[in-house]
Amino acid sequence: MTxxxxxxxxxxxxxxxxxxxxxxxxxxxxxxxxxxxxVRVLDGVSFDVPPATTVGLIGESGSGKSMTAxxxxxxxPEGATTTGGVVxxxxxxxxxxxxxxxxxRGRQIAMVFQDPLAALNPTQRIGRQVGEIPRRDxxxxxxxRRRVIDLLDRAGIPEPERRMRAYPHxxxxxxxxxxxxxxALSGNPSLLLADEPTTALDVTVQARILALLRSVQRAEGLxxxxxxxxxxxxxxxxxxxxxxxxxxxxxQGPAREVLRRPAHPYTRALVASVPxxxxxxxxxxxxxxxxxTPAARPSGCPFHPRCPLARERCRTEVPAPRAVADGRRSACxxxxxxxxx
Amino acid sequence: MTALLDVRDxxxxxxxxxxxxxxxDGVSLxxxxxETLGLVGESGSGKTTVAxxVAGLIRPDGGGxxxxxxxxxxxxxRPAALQRAVQMVFQDPRSSLNPRMTVAAVIGEAWRTHPSAAPGGDRAEALHRLxxxxxxxxxxxxxxAGDLSGGQCQRVSIARALAVxxxxxxxxxxxxxxxxxxxxxxxxxxxxxxxERKLALxxxxxxxGVVHQIADRVAVMRRGEVVEEGPAGDVMSxxxxxxxxxxxxxALDLDDGTPEQTGTTRDFPA
Numbered sequence: 001m002t003x004x005x006x007x008x009x010x011x012x013x014x015x016x017x018x019x020x021x022x023x024x025x026x027x028x029x030x031x032x033x034x035x036x037x038x039v040r041v042l043d044g045v046s047f048d049v050p051p052a053t054t055v056g057l058i059g060e061s062g063s064g065k066s067m068t069a070x071x072x073x074x075x076x077p078e079g080a081t082t083t084g085g086v087v088x089x090x091x092x093x094x095x096x097x098x099x100x101x102x103x104x105r106g107r108q109i110a111m112v113f114q115d116p117l118a119a120l121n122p123t124q125r126i127g128r129q130v131g132e133i134p135r136r137d138x139x140x141x142x143x144x145r146r147r148v149i150d151l152l153d154r155a156g157i158p159e160p161e162r163r164m165r166a167y168p169h170x171x172x173x174x175x176x177x178x179x180x181x182x183x184a185l186s187g188n189p190s191l192l193l194a195d196e197p198t199t200a201l202d203v204t205v206q207a208r209i210l211a212l213l214r215s216v217q218r219a220e221g222l223x224x225x226x227x228x229x230x231x232x233x234x235x236x237x238x239x240x241x242x243x244x245x246x247x248x249x250x251x252q253g254p255a256r257e258v259l260r261r262p263a264h265p266y267t268r269a270l271v272a273s274v275p276x277x278x279x280x281x282x283x284x285x286x287x288x289x290x291x292x293t294p295a296a297r298p299s300g301c302p303f304h305p306r307c308p309l310a311r312e313r314c315r316t317e318v319p320a321p322r323a324v325a326d327g328r329r330s331a332c333x334x335x336x337x338x339x340x341x
Numbered sequence: 342m343t344a345l346l347d348v349r350d351x352x353x354x355x356x357x358x359x360x361x362x363x364x365x366d367g368v369s370l371x372x373x374x375x376e377t378l379g380l381v382g383e384s385g386s387g388k389t390t391v392a393x394x395v396a397g398l399i400r401p402d403g404g405g406x407x408x409x410x411x412x413x414x415x416x417x418x419r420p421a422a423l424q425r426a427v428q429m430v431f432q433d434p435r436s437s438l439n440p441r442m443t444v445a446a447v448i449g450e451a452w453r454t455h456p457s458a459a460p461g462g463d464r465a466e467a468l469h470r471l472x473x474x475x476x477x478x479x480x481x482x483x484x485x486a487g488d489l490s491g492g493q494c495q496r497v498s499i500a501r502a503l504a505v506x507x508x509x510x511x512x513x514x515x516x517x518x519x520x521x522x523x524x525x526x527x528x529x530x531x532x533x534x535x536x537e538r539k540l541a542l543x544x545x546x547x548x549x550g551v552v553h554q555i556a557d558r559v560a561v562m563r564r565g566e567v568v569e570e571g572p573a574g575d576v577m578s579x580x581x582x583x584x585x586x587x588x589x590x591x592a593l594d595l596d597d598g599t600p601e602q603t604g605t606t607r608d609f610p611a
Contacts, residue, residue, distance in 0.1 A: 204591040256597050
């Protein structure tokens with residue numbers, strides 16, 4: 001039975017168990033050493049990834065989106081200290097022991113990185129790499145082979161029996177990313193963490209890989225955290241979005257509502273800076289300056305130096321994220337005004 | 342209007358004999374004065390090779406590039422006046438500037454290379470005026486390129502190009518590496534400069550939305566050839582070549598669920 005069918009067959013009594021498969025990030029704060037004192041590169045980041053849902057984590061450079069993904073996978077830079085919680089199926093991954101993390105990372109939570117060439121071993125055949133987890137699980141040679149063929153097929157690689165014998169350099173960029181997705185699926189994950197999975201690919205390939213990620217997520221009932229700087233990519237795949245700025249969450253909520261009617265001036269500016277393809281978009285009135293970095297985070301609301309609505313209160317008082325509409329949170333003092341305009 | 346830039350039947354081959362690869366195979370393009378030509382295509386289409394020929398960094402093995410009626414040879418053989426007239430802005434502003442040089446030194450070097458473009462009077466004042474034109478304050482002059490943000494570096498790259506009063510700017514993915522909020526600033530800057538300084542732009546990008554915003558005309562390249570060329574609105578909203586249609590179908594618009602968005606983009610092409 002597929003995961004989706006299992007989910008459909010689940011009785012009300014299983015609801016709690018499914019709920020538990022969600023990821024809950026609470027008040028995640030990461031500090032890094034910096035000349036002049038430690039810097040909070042992430043500052044009180046909170047969001048959920050519900051079961052069978054895709055959440056888009058959006059941000060520009062310095063926003064902390066990749067740091068957040070790194071914290072989930074235990075891939076933080078040397079010298080990082082972490083507080084808060086990253087709870088996965090009842091266990092806080094930030095404090096879990098190494099044996100538990102080995103069972104979770106790469107298996108229950110699998111990653112798809114930006115550069116497939118860096119994620120693949122150039123000296124091993126594709127089939128060997130995709131079959132690594134099944135082999136470690138003690139499957140026989142024939143079973144591993146069947147499993148690899150099935151995984152490659154699910155990742156949309158044509159002629160899997162033949163392609164499994166190829167080396168990564170014999171694959172195009174798109175096929176390599178499919179092989180990486182097959183590897184990610186090999187441990188039967190419940191959560192896929194995809195960090196800029198299509199940024200290195202051409203547009204025509206990008207569309208196909210996004211379609212694949214979305215269909216795999218739906219067919220297998222996975223949760224997915226899609227990290228991207230590209231609002232367009234996120235808008236096509238995510239049901240919910242989390243918009244980050246300078247190491248904090250600016251706004252979060254259902255994707256379409258956030259994009260159609262932002263509750264934070266930063267989200268509004270991001271949406272306005274995306275040009276349409278088929279119709280001509282006038283050049284946007286750009287935001288002044290560059291994205292704030294955690295090392296030089298402005299006082300009060302970190303967005304205030306660039307914000308067209310900034311007032312005195314924004315310079316002095318840090319806006320706490322608060323509920324502004326059904327399922328939506330914004331860290332703007334004047335979110336209602338932004339929503340209403 | 343007569344063309345400022347005239348690329349005719351350009352051919353470039355990399356490698357030799359059996360390993361030879363025809364990167365550009367008979368490309369013809371024109372850019373009129375004060376016009377922006379957008380050049381789009383996927384990786385390997387040859388768009389960067391065309392840019393490099395125009396800039397004189399690569400010598401084509403067939404066809405040629407003319408500027409204002411004069412042949413444009415490779416950089417070493419290009420008359421100084423023509424070399425000044427065609428300037429490039431690259432994708433990665435950090436790797437195209439020496440991180441240890443101050444901004445003043447970067448601009449000073451451009452003036453040393455082209456003494457005919459160097460200001461006659463007060464250099465500091467000319468430098469500050471140039472920086473102001475690209476949206477940088479005078480205090481940036483003494484800072485090192487390595488200490489600037491990506492957007493500031495790209496402004497310095499543009500200032501370096503403008504320092505020698507070019508007539509054509511070749512922008513090769515000039516906004517692709519920038520944050521979206523900064524990308525909008527640089528696009529606006531390039532378009533304003535084009536108008537104020539009567540520049541022509543050859544704007545190369547893989548991002549069809551950005552090209553549609555800034556270009557008057559668009560040429561679409563695939564595998565070393567131009568498959569379609571025309572006014573931006575025509576090419577982007579009523580493409581004639583099947584490859585242009587495939588590119589447009591694959592390109593994503595922001596999908597916020599409103600009716601005009603769904604249907605065209607919510608479902609990916611097969």
